[in-house]
Amino acid sequence: MDALKIIEQSSMKAEAPAIEIGDLVKVSVRIKEGDKSRIQMFEGTVIAKKHGGINETFTVRRVAHGCGVERVFPLHSPSVEKVEVVRNGKVRRAKLYYLRDRVGKAAKVKSKV
Numbered sequence: 001m002d003a004l005k006i007i008e009q010s011s012m013k014a015e016a017p018a019i020e021i022g023d024l025v026k027v028s029v030r031i032k033e034g035d036k037s038r039i040q041m042f043e044g045t046v047i048a049k050k051h052g053g054i055n056e057t058f059t060v061r062r063v064a065h066g067c068g069v070e071r072v073f074p075l076h077s078p079s080v081e082k083v084e085v086v087r088n089g090k091v092r093r094a095k096l097y098y099l100r101d102r103v104g105k106a107a108k109v110k111s112k113v
Helices: 002-011 097-101
Strands: 024-033 036-050 057-064 067-074 080-087
Touching: 024 067, 036 067, 036 097, 067 080
Parallel strands: none
Antiparallel strands: 024 036, 024 080, 036 057, 057 067
């Protein structure tokens, strides 16, 4: 069991980004296409954080062309280059799944002052 913990600690990122539920974030993801790779940005609201430690993931939601798009990112994955917090959100829930049913201004999260 100790060997697994040592491997876990070595593969975790040293500086994990401090993201909270409701934050508007920009996630830079490395996309591999054939033998080339590029960085793609995904900007949206963090609606969920799950698990912990090496398995920690966060779900980001945005509305693109009137259609809701959600992506789940592993926090400690090498394909996630960086996570940049654009704006902090003011929420009172641990999961913001109710935003899936809302459209327009009702789907917005208030920002902290």
